Amino acid sequence: MNDGGFTRGPGPVDGPGPVKVLLEAVDLHKAFGPTPALDGAGLSVRAGEVVAVMGPSGSGKSTLLHCMAGILTPDKGTVRYRDVELSAMGDGQRSELRRTEFGFVFQFGQLVPELSCLENVALPLRLGSVKRKEAESRAREWLERLEVSDVADKRPGETSGGQGQRVAVARALVTGPRVVFADEPTGALDSLNGERVMQLLVTAAKETNAAVVLVTHEPRVAAYSDREVVVRDGRSREMEPVT
Amino acid sequence: MSIGHTLLGLLEKGPRHGYDLKRAYDERFGQDRPLHYGQVYTTLSRLLRNGLVEEAGVEAGDGPERKRYAITGAGVTDVEHWLGTPEKPEPYLQNTLYAKVVLALLSGRSADDVLDVQRAAHLAAMRELTKRKASGDLADQLICDHALFHLEADLRWLELTAARLGQLKTAVTR
Ligand SMILES: Nc1ncnc2c1ncn2[C@@H]1O[C@H](COP(=O)(O)OP(=O)(O)OP(=O)(O)O)[C@@H](O)[C@H]1O
Numbered sequence: 286m287n288d289g290g291f292t293r294g295p296g297p298v299d300g301p302g303p304v305k306v307l308l309e310a311v312d313l314h315k316a317f318g319p320t321p322a323l324d325g326a327g328l329s330v331r332a333g334e335v336v337a338v339m340g341p342s343g344s345g346k347s348t349l350l351h352c353m354a355g356i357l358t359p360d361k362g363t364v365r366y367r368d369v370e371l372s373a374m375g376d377g378q379r380s381e382l383r384r385t386e387f388g389f390v391f392q393f394g395q396l397v398p399e400l401s402c403l404e405n406v407a408l409p410l411r412l413g414s415v416k417r418k419e420a421e422s423r424a425r426e427w428l429e430r431l432e433v434s435d436v437a438d439k440r441p442g443e444t445s446g447g448q449g450q451r452v453a454v455a456r457a458l459v460t461g462p463r464v465v466f467a468d469e470p471t472g473a474l475d476s477l478n479g480e481r482v483m484q485l486l487v488t489a490a491k492e493t494n495a496a497v498v499l500v501t502h503e504p505r506v507a508a509y510s511d512r513e514v515v516v517r518d519g520r521s522r523e524m525e526p527v528t
Numbered sequence: 529m530s531i532g533h534t535l536l537g538l539l540e541k542g543p544r545h546g547y548d549l550k551r552a553y554d555e556r557f558g559q560d561r562p563l564h565y566g567q568v569y570t571t572l573s574r575l576l577r578n579g580l581v582e583e584a585g586v587e588a589g590d591g592p593e594r595k596r597y598a599i600t601g602a603g604v605t606d607v608e609h610w611l612g613t614p615e616k617p618e619p620y621l622q623n624t625l626y627a628k629v630v631l632a633l634l635s636g637r638s639a640d641d642v643l644d645v646q647r648a649a650h651l652a653a654m655r656e657l658t659k660r661k662a663s664g665d666l667a668d669q670l671i672c673d674h675a676l677f678h679l680e681a682d683l684r685w686l687e688l689t690a691a692r693l694g695q696l697k698t699a700v701t702r
């Protein structure tokens with residue numbers, strides 16, 4: 286069997302026409318021990334688009350996301366953000382990039398349990414040396430946007446799963462990231478809550494022209510994307526949107 | 529969807545013209561497929577023949593659109609029975625999709641391709657419904673959700689099949 290149409294996806298496009306590629310992964314390889322988790326996967330993400338990453342469990346979706354976000358370093362292949370290779374950056378530069386340009390939403394366990402929800406949302410701003418008052422007022426605005434103003438003073442452990450996940454989305458968006466990485470953001474929620482979180486996340490991302498890389502195995506969640514990429518055995522296939 | 533029963537149900541509120549009925553149907557249930565006038569009048573004449581509706585006055589002029597129809601006692605009983613009977617769980621697309629996957633495996637083609645393309649088509653339909661849901665009222669949302677859950681069920685089945693392609697291939701090529 287050939288590789289079934291697995292390709293790297295379209296290259297960067299300059300000038301007028303399609304929006305330029307913002308974040309691009311090409312031919313990524315990554316192994317944990319003997320079996321490869323990524324075996325030539327790639328993905329191009331443009332500003333403002335929502336891309337669903339689908340595929341079976343263990344196929345390499347999270348590994349791809351972590352490599353694209355600069356959390357993991359691939360064994361081979363390149364990740365470029367605005368034409369700069371992540372591997373060419375120093376560790377400090379990479380974490381700066383993650384803090385200022387990227388936002389993250391995971392399935393759970395991402396909020397600091399000792400801080401209030403408001404402090405959690407303000408945290409990325411505080412780490413960027415924004416003054417406390419300013420940070421908290423922006424955090425409050427985001428909590429309001431995500432319809433969870435009422436949990437501002439509670440700790441994450443005192444909120445419901447749906448509320449906690451909205452707080453996490455607020456925290457991911459408060460810095461105005463260009464790319465939001467979401468790995469099963471609704472995985473622990475019932476379908477009504479999960480959909481609402483998706484609606485709020487996608488609406489906010491579209492309003493700020495942020496791209497979203499959304500790992501999900503739920504078709505109804507993937508339906509909030511503009512297109513999907515399928516990962517199988519460490520390789521990826523970018524599907525053309527059907528019209 | 530049983531058009532006859534739905535029209536009967538709409539007539540329970542009072543007699544209507546065929547045209548009125550079509551409008552009421554389209555407004556409430558026709559999001560996907562508005563009725564053709566032809567369908568309305570064939571359905572009404574069948575209901576008339578079966579004694580489930582009766583003519584309730586004709587306006588001056590010719591043609592079926594001048595007639596008003598009223599539900600009969602038998603019609604009401606029929607609606608009641610319909611409402612109390614569950615719909616048959618339909619096998620939707622499984623047969624066709626299963627046949628495609630098996631044929632791909634048997635012919636040495638990529639069954640993953642079959643699945644990817646089908647997933648893409650399903651997701652495209654689901655994106656459309658998701659958008660419509662966002663701009664619609666509650667009734668729209670509920671109707672879209674129903675379609676979404678069905679498409680999702682198909683897709684889940686597809687993903688499960690994809691995860692078992694190895695096994696399936698062994699089974700079908702034995
Ligand atoms: N930190 C790690 N150490 C060892 N193996 C790992 C690690 N992370 C991932 N793997 C392995 O790499 C492969 C891909 O894992 P990955 O988490 O990317 O899959 P996934 O597609 O996200 O799966 P799921 O849908 O279950 O989350 C798997 O075989 C997994 O066991």
Ligand SMILES: [Mg+2]
Nearest residue numbers: 346347348468
């Ligand atoms: Mg994962």
